[in-house]
Amino acid sequence: MLAARKSSERIATKLLRDSGRTRERLLQAASREIYRSGFQSASLDTILAIAKVTKGALYYHFKSKEELGYTVVEEVIAPNVRGKWVRPLQSGKDPIDALIGAVQRIPVRPVDVRGGCQLNNLSQEMSPLDAGFRKRLAIIFDAWREAVASVLREGQTHGSVRRDVEPAEAAGLLIAMVEGYGSLAKNAQDPKVMKAGIRNIVDWLRSLRAPGNRRRG
Amino acid sequence: MLAARKSSERIATKLLRDSGRTRERLLQAASREIYRSGFQSASLDTILAIAKVTKGALYYHFKSKEELGYTVVEEVIAPNVRGKWVRPLQSGKDPIDALIGAVQRIPVRPVDVRGGCQLNNLSQEMSPLDAGFRKRLAIIFDAWREAVASVLREGQTHGSVRRDVEPAEAAGLLIAMVEGYGSLAKNAQDPKVMKAGIRNIVDWLRSLRAPGNRRRG
DNA sequence: CTGCCAACATACCGACCAGTATGTACGTTA
DNA sequence: TAACGTACATACTGGTCGGTATGTTGGCAG
Numbered sequence: 001m002l003a004a005r006k007s008s009e010r011i012a013t014k015l016l017r018d019s020g021r022t023r024e025r026l027l028q029a030a031s032r033e034i035y036r037s038g039f040q041s042a043s044l045d046t047i048l049a050i051a052k053v054t055k056g057a058l059y060y061h062f063k064s065k066e067e068l069g070y071t072v073v074e075e076v077i078a079p080n081v082r083g084k085w086v087r088p089l090q091s092g093k094d095p096i097d098a099l100i101g102a103v104q105r106i107p108v109r110p111v112d113v114r115g116g117c118q119l120n121n122l123s124q125e126m127s128p129l130d131a132g133f134r135k136r137l138a139i140i141f142d143a144w145r146e147a148v149a150s151v152l153r154e155g156q157t158h159g160s161v162r163r164d165v166e167p168a169e170a171a172g173l174l175i176a177m178v179e180g181y182g183s184l185a186k187n188a189q190d191p192k193v194m195k196a197g198i199r200n201i202v203d204w205l206r207s208l209r210a211p212g213n214r215r216r217g
Numbered sequence: 218m219l220a221a222r223k224s225s226e227r228i229a230t231k232l233l234r235d236s237g238r239t240r241e242r243l244l245q246a247a248s249r250e251i252y253r254s255g256f257q258s259a260s261l262d263t264i265l266a267i268a269k270v271t272k273g274a275l276y277y278h279f280k281s282k283e284e285l286g287y288t289v290v291e292e293v294i295a296p297n298v299r300g301k302w303v304r305p306l307q308s309g310k311d312p313i314d315a316l317i318g319a320v321q322r323i324p325v326r327p328v329d330v331r332g333g334c335q336l337n338n339l340s341q342e343m344s345p346l347d348a349g350f351r352k353r354l355a356i357i358f359d360a361w362r363e364a365v366a367s368v369l370r371e372g373q374t375h376g377s378v379r380r381d382v383e384p385a386e387a388a389g390l391l392i393a394m395v396e397g398y399g400s401l402a403k404n405a406q407d408p409k410v411m412k413a414g415i416r417n418i419v420d421w422l423r424s425l426r427a428p429g430n431r432r433r434g
Numbered sequence: 435c436t437g438c439c440a441a442c443a444t445a446c447c448g449a450c451c452a453g454t455a456t457g458t459a460c461g462t463t464a
Numbered sequence: 465t466a467a468c469g470t471a472c473a474t475a476c477t478g479g480t481c482g483g484t485a486t487g488t489t490g491g492c493a494g
Contacts, residue, residue: 022472036345037346038257038258040255040257041255041258043452056472056473059454060470061471065452065453116341120404121341124337124341124404127404127405128253128331128332128403134406138405141401169417172398172401173414173417179396179397179400181389181393183340183393183396184358184389187340187344188344189345193389196389200386200390260481262481271444273443276483277442281482
């Protein structure tokens with residue numbers, strides 16, 4: 001108990017002195033700069049300028065640029081994907097409706113479309129070059145696919161999703177479509193491409209509904 | 218006539234001295250190194266080492282790294298895409314068969330899958346950062362989509378493709394699927410992902426066939 | 435034989451890169 | 465209050481980058 005009190009005081013003090021945010025500011029700045037220009041081309045000096053942090057602070061919290069990148073994957077990108085593609089599917093709603101909702105919530109502002117998908121960008125760049133990135137990014141992709149497959153399986157047991165749909169295959173196809181249209185839209189630098197893609201994906205999702213289970217349109 | 222003879226002699230001499238290949242070797246080496254590590258991270262010194270050419274020769278033929286990259290797009294990547302996705306569709310075969318053939322000819326060797334798509338790789342990296350790349354790459358994507366849309370339209374007039382298919386939309390979806398699965402496979406570094414994707418794309422292509430026009434399977 | 439130019443080759447440059455060595459302010463502990 | 469460790473800040477390093485300035489070679493015209 002005394003030890004516990006000491007420990008909590010210690011943490012409180014740390015948070016006070018640190019403002020509790022140097023590490024977090026570094027991760028956010030790194031995430032943004034990596035998103036903008038890729039991991040390899042992201043300059044530490046640029047990241048430090050964005051975060052308004054010095055090199056000493058960076059290398060106090062992370063032992064290398066690589067480790068900073070890994071931490072961005074684990075503490076920024078992974079939670080983002082979970083928040084958009086895992087938790088919303090566990091809402092208990094109709095599976096197809098939940099999936100359509102997630103697809104329709106894909107950002108289509110010009111700035112988002114032009115930048116592409118955080119997860120896919122980094123994965124495309126680093127998966128072939130660095131096993132540490134590949135492993136961490138693969139975990140995110142797997143969780144994404146499993147969340148989609150899981151909600152489809154659940155829909156099949158409740159009769160709202162066609163039985164002839166193979167959940168794992170359909171989940172892979174959904175993700176391929178999302179990333180594929182994301183790529184095309186980024187390449188074209190045009191939100192219209194993404195909007196058209198979302199319509200096509202939604203149409204396809206509707207085709208997965210079991211007959212006699214059609215809801216709204 | 219005398220001028221013409223002089224000129225051809227001159228070219229022959231040039232080719233002899235040059236071995237006719239310094240520029241070509243540079244383009245091939247640049248293409249490979251850009252494919253491997255991206256344009257920004259591709260080092261000129263590495264490209265020169267691969268091509269066995271010196272910096273003087275490089276800057277005699279190209280005025281900057283940027284121009285070298287642009288030329289790779291125009292003289293290496295564009296012909297590759299034309300050879301795989303434009304010419305094969307103009308063969309006069311059944312449109313759906315031609316499309317299925319093109320999809321099934323997508324390379325699935327580990328080395329190809331791990332490296333991803335030349336066109337998409339470069340486009341993902343450079344389209345948001347450089348208008349020169351974006352313009353040149355967009356031309357290739359447009360030609361690809363137009364070739365697919367064109368063969369679908371042709372199929373509709375001949376009755377082999379469903380009339381309710383919107384050729385431009387379907388072409389976009391095909392490309393999104395191809396690039397999407399290519400991305401997933403590259404991310405996973407696993408040819409099985411690409412093979413599964415090809416099966417799904419082929420199944421989808423078959424669904425575009427007009428009823429009563431089913432050929433083999 | 436001579437001057438000339440295309441087609442390189444070599445040596446070098448300042449800028450920037452990731453990373454490090456060292457200094458320091460400040461809250462805590464004894 | 466003195467020693468100490470945390471959480472940085474500053475200044476610097478060797479290496480690599482794209483790009484350039486200058487040298488060299490060899491065929492060919494005059």
